[in-house]
Amino acid sequence: MSKSIRLKKGFNINLAGKAEKKIVSDLKPDTYVLKPTDFPGMIRPKVTVKEGDNVKAGTPILFDKKAESIMFSSPVSGEIVEIHRGDKRALLGVKILADKEIEYEQYNKYSISEIESLSQNDAKDLMLKSGVWPNIVQRPFATIANPEDTPKSIFISAFDSHPLAPDYAFIFKDQDKFFQAGITILKKFTKGAIHVNLDGNAEVASIFSQAKDIQLNKFYGKHPAGNVGVQIHHIDPISVGEVVWTLNPFGVIQIGKLFMEGVYDASKIIAIAGSEVKKPQYYKTYSGASVKKFLENNLTNDHVRVISGNILTGEKIDKDGSLGFYDHLVTIIPEGDQQRFVVTDGWFSITKNRLSFHRALGLFSFLNGSNKEYVLDTNTNGQERAFVMTGAFEKVVPMDILPTHLLKAIMAEDFDEMEALGIYEVAEEDLALCEYIDVSKHDVQSIVRKGINLMLEG
Amino acid sequence: MKFIQDFLHKVRPNFEKGGKYEKFFYIYEAHETLFFTPADTTKSKGVQVRDAIDLKRMMMTVIVAMAPCLLFGIWNVGHQHFLATGEGGEFLDKILFGAWYVLPVVVVSYGTGLSIEFTFATIRRHEVNEGFLVTGMLIPLIMPPNIPLWQVALATAFAVILAKEVFGGTGMNILNVAMTARAFLYFAYPSDISGEVWTALDGVATVEGYSGATALAIAASTQAGSVTDALATSWNPEMFTFTSMFIGTVPGSIGETSTLACLIGAALLVLTGLGSARIIFTVFIGAYLMGLIFNLVGANPFMETPAHYHWVMGGLAFGAVFMATDPVTGTHTDTGKWIYGLLIGMLTVLIRVFNPAYPEGIMLAVLLMNVFAPLIDFYIVEANKKRRLSRATV
Numbered sequence: 001m002s003k004s005i006r007l008k009k010g011f012n013i014n015l016a017g018k019a020e021k022k023i024v025s026d027l028k029p030d031t032y033v034l035k036p037t038d039f040p041g042m043i044r045p046k047v048t049v050k051e052g053d054n055v056k057a058g059t060p061i062l063f064d065k066k067a068e069s070i071m072f073s074s075p076v077s078g079e080i081v082e083i084h085r086g087d088k089r090a091l092l093g094v095k096i097l098a099d100k101e102i103e104y105e106q107y108n109k110y111s112i113s114e115i116e117s118l119s120q121n122d123a124k125d126l127m128l129k130s131g132v133w134p135n136i137v138q139r140p141f142a143t144i145a146n147p148e149d150t151p152k153s154i155f156i157s158a159f160d161s162h163p164l165a166p167d168y169a170f171i172f173k174d175q176d177k178f179f180q181a182g183i184t185i186l187k188k189f190t191k192g193a194i195h196v197n198l199d200g201n202a203e204v205a206s207i208f209s210q211a212k213d214i215q216l217n218k219f220y221g222k223h224p225a226g227n228v229g230v231q232i233h234h235i236d237p238i239s240v241g242e243v244v245w246t247l248n249p250f251g252v253i254q255i256g257k258l259f260m261e262g263v264y265d266a267s268k269i270i271a272i273a274g275s276e277v278k279k280p281q282y283y284k285t286y287s288g289a290s291v292k293k294f295l296e297n298n299l300t301n302d303h304v305r306v307i308s309g310n311i312l313t314g315e316k317i318d319k320d321g322s323l324g325f326y327d328h329l330v331t332i333i334p335e336g337d338q339q340r341f342v343v344t345d346g347w348f349s350i351t352k353n354r355l356s357f358h359r360a361l362g363l364f365s366f367l368n369g370s371n372k373e374y375v376l377d378t379n380t381n382g383q384e385r386a387f388v389m390t391g392a393f394e395k396v397v398p399m400d401i402l403p404t405h406l407l408k409a410i411m412a413e414d415f416d417e418m419e420a421l422g423i424y425e426v427a428e429e430d431l432a433l434c435e436y437i438d439v440s441k442h443d444v445q446s447i448v449r450k451g452i453n454l455m456l457e458g
Numbered sequence: 459m460k461f462i463q464d465f466l467h468k469v470r471p472n473f474e475k476g477g478k479y480e481k482f483f484y485i486y487e488a489h490e491t492l493f494f495t496p497a498d499t500t501k502s503k504g505v506q507v508r509d510a511i512d513l514k515r516m517m518m519t520v521i522v523a524m525a526p527c528l529l530f531g532i533w534n535v536g537h538q539h540f541l542a543t544g545e546g547g548e549f550l551d552k553i554l555f556g557a558w559y560v561l562p563v564v565v566v567s568y569g570t571g572l573s574i575e576f577t578f579a580t581i582r583r584h585e586v587n588e589g590f591l592v593t594g595m596l597i598p599l600i601m602p603p604n605i606p607l608w609q610v611a612l613a614t615a616f617a618v619i620l621a622k623e624v625f626g627g628t629g630m631n632i633l634n635v636a637m638t639a640r641a642f643l644y645f646a647y648p649s650d651i652s653g654e655v656w657t658a659l660d661g662v663a664t665v666e667g668y669s670g671a672t673a674l675a676i677a678a679s680t681q682a683g684s685v686t687d688a689l690a691t692s693w694n695p696e697m698f699t700f701t702s703m704f705i706g707t708v709p710g711s712i713g714e715t716s717t718l719a720c721l722i723g724a725a726l727l728v729l730t731g732l733g734s735a736r737i738i739f740t741v742f743i744g745a746y747l748m749g750l751i752f753n754l755v756g757a758n759p760f761m762e763t764p765a766h767y768h769w770v771m772g773g774l775a776f777g778a779v780f781m782a783t784d785p786v787t788g789t790h791t792d793t794g795k796w797i798y799g800l801l802i803g804m805l806t807v808l809i810r811v812f813n814p815a816y817p818e819g820i821m822l823a824v825l826l827m828n829v830f831a832p833l834i835d836f837y838i839v840e841a842n843k844k845r846r847l848s849r850a851t852v
Binding site: 013237239305307311312313314315316331333335336337338339340341342345346347348351354355356357358359360361362363365376377378379380381382383384385386387388389390391392394400401402404405420421422428432435436437438439440441443444445446 | 463491492493494495496497498499500501502503504505506507508509510511512513514515516518519522585587588589626627628629630726729730731732734785786788790791792795835839842843845846847849
């Protein structure tokens with residue numbers, strides 16, 4: 001039973017600098033980094049290699065002492081050149097200097113019929129040791145799935161509604177057979193449905209529409225319609241004690257490839273986009289790639305912020321930083337660290353060029369059509385204050401959840417309230433728009449993560 | 459604007475850590491951000507871009523929404539004076555006379571309140587919150603023109619400290635600060651805020667038969683006959699028609715007399731999304747419903763007052779638009795806002811008709827519902843939790 005769901009709430013941030021549909025595949029970054037910090041909930045990462053060791057693509061190099069069966073593999077073959085540690089020797093990243101030609105760790109290969117008849121345990125073993133398991137993120141809490149759990153259903157969002165998000169139909173082109181194999185494998189883990197959720201307003205890619213053993217649903221609406229948390233809420237909501245697994249189509253394809261070809265293939269197509277990029281377009285590279293070469297001679301100026309991911313949920317990285325594990329996008333926008341005169345450009349100004357969800361006096365961006373593209377910088381446009389405005393968060397969260405009350409319950413560390421108000425149904429990304437529109441400039445996403453961590457500990 | 463920026467940069471080190479006036483950094487900062495937005499950028503994790511709005515712009519929008527009330531109020535203070543004294547003044551005379559009375563009240567209100575805000579910000583080492591920019595304008599608008607300035611200062615200080623700062627400052631308060639200031643005066647100095655205080659006479663002799671009573675006072679004291687007749691036979695027969703009360707050419711607190719000016723403000727608040735249309739609408743509906751109910755009972759002339767008269771008499775419109783919509787002290791849930799507004803409207807008329815000592819009800823109605831707002835929200839939130847729980851058992 002496929003479903004069509006129309007969401008009224010939400011907000012689109014239409015940024016300038018969308019990636020042109022061209023793929024550059026001859027730019028090869030030298031180094032790749034696997035960062036334990038990309039995995040929320042990973043508390044005690046341990047490296048299994050030393051500086052100077054040689055690894056292949058797919059060689060396990062890292063695991064979490066709290067979940068020892070799940071291995072994290074090197075995205076490329078080469079030499080471990082740096083094990084980066086921070087305060088109290090916290091592991092921040094493992095850097096690999098890549099070989100010219102990538103060599104792959106060989107795992108078992110299966111034919112299509114073998115994949116179908118494979119037992120759940122055999123499939124799980126291979127997924128755990130090869131490094132594809134971290135693609136499976138569980139809800140509640142948006143942490144890497146526990147291999148011991150049986151999810152009641154599996155959710156795959158087939159579109160990304162974030163600003164400047166890459167076009168999935170484009171970056172997953174011609175991966176149909178791997179996607180199907182991945183679905184066949186995942187089907188072994190749940191008695192429920194595998195939901196693939198499409199953007200109702202976009203053309204449907206064959207990779208999703210032709211896939212078997214899935215339930216196709218359509219979502220119509222503004223961001224965060226593409227967020228898997230929102231989709232779960234409307235199709236198969238999570239209650240206490242239940243677990244749902246979620247994957248990006250990339251993860252499904254990677255799993256399929258592992259079984260069909262016996263390799264851990266971390267190659268991915270990413271978008272380099274944003275108003276400060278000379279030529280926003282797509283690049284073929286590997287997970288964890290250093291972004292340095294993509295940005296060289298490609299930035300309009302030097303005073304920019306480079307973000308791995310999108311502007312709502314991404315993370316600031318250096319110009320020679322590396323791509324996050326789950327990211328398919330690098331956004332570059334102007335840094336906003338200058339004072340502005342209030343009458344011409346501050347809280348007293350009248351403008352249509354500075355995007356606002358609100359309509360306070362002087363902010364006329366709502367008069368622009370939805371096609372208007374904005375150049376936005378990183379200025380906070382104000383300082384943190386106590387909660388004053390009410391009723392706004394509710395307009396950008398298309399779920400039957402009271403965001404303000406949930407956030408206050410988290411701040412008060414009230415476990416019963418958090419549970420009753422729906423902490424199991426949200427992750428940071430689902431309330432990211434609240435953080436964007438907040439008049440009082442709170443760090444909403446870090447409050448949500450704090451709540452999730454409290455629930456995990458409690 | 460370069461010279462202001464240069465000047466600010468020159469003196470800034472004195473206020474920063476280790477500087478001579480380190481303690482007063484937040485006062486310096488409040489002034490700096492009055493001219494230049496802070497250079498703060500988003501953190502490395504979380505949203506990288508923030509909405510263009512901030513609390514300063516939000517508060518400024520509310521102040522602009524109050525401007526029609528303030529300007530009309532200034533004119534009306536003069537207008538009432540010349541009506542009562544029969545001197546006959548031109549438009550400009552009225553404005554000048556009104557300004558002479560109103561502006562000092564505004565200055566005292568802001569002066570007192572901001573001094574307290576700065577003091578608390580310095581002691582508590584936090585940024586100066588913009589909340590008082592609105593409160594400081596609300597307080598003068600609900601004062602009678604004859605109010606002694608020291609009382610304005612005292613009431614402002616009382617309200618800011620006891621209704622706001624003891625709870626932790628803007629955003630944490632339970633009671634509407636401006637209404638608390640008004641309530642303080644009403645209970646502490648009743649003689650200065652009731653009776654013949656609504657028209658600034660300035661010591662000039664009045665015309666024959668003059669009475670300074672407001673429409674509500676006339677309605678409350680009507681013993682026999684109808685309230686509309688009593689209003690029509692007051693000292694000035696054109697004074698209390700429905701139209702004149704709607705436009706606001708009647709005696710009353712400085713900014714509350716004109717329903718029209720309040721509705722202009724309401725339109726701006728609703729269009730900008732800052733005032734809850736739900737609350738404004740339901741306060742009017744609640745007052746009308748209660749008026750109708752009293753019409754049915756009809757035990758005394760005040761009860762028989764046509765229900766729509768309640769919309770234009772007294773401060774109902776001002777309270778509905780600027781007091782009930784206070785996002786901090788009102789209900790926070792959308793459903794709660796319907797109930798909250800409706801009850802404020804009903805209570806206002808109830809208090810008007812039954813309170814013998816004080817004919818205006820909106821002040822007490824808003825304060826009372828401020829106290830009950832968390833309770834209303836509590837039940838709305840419980841309902842949300844129940845929906846989640848019931849799903850679990852299916």
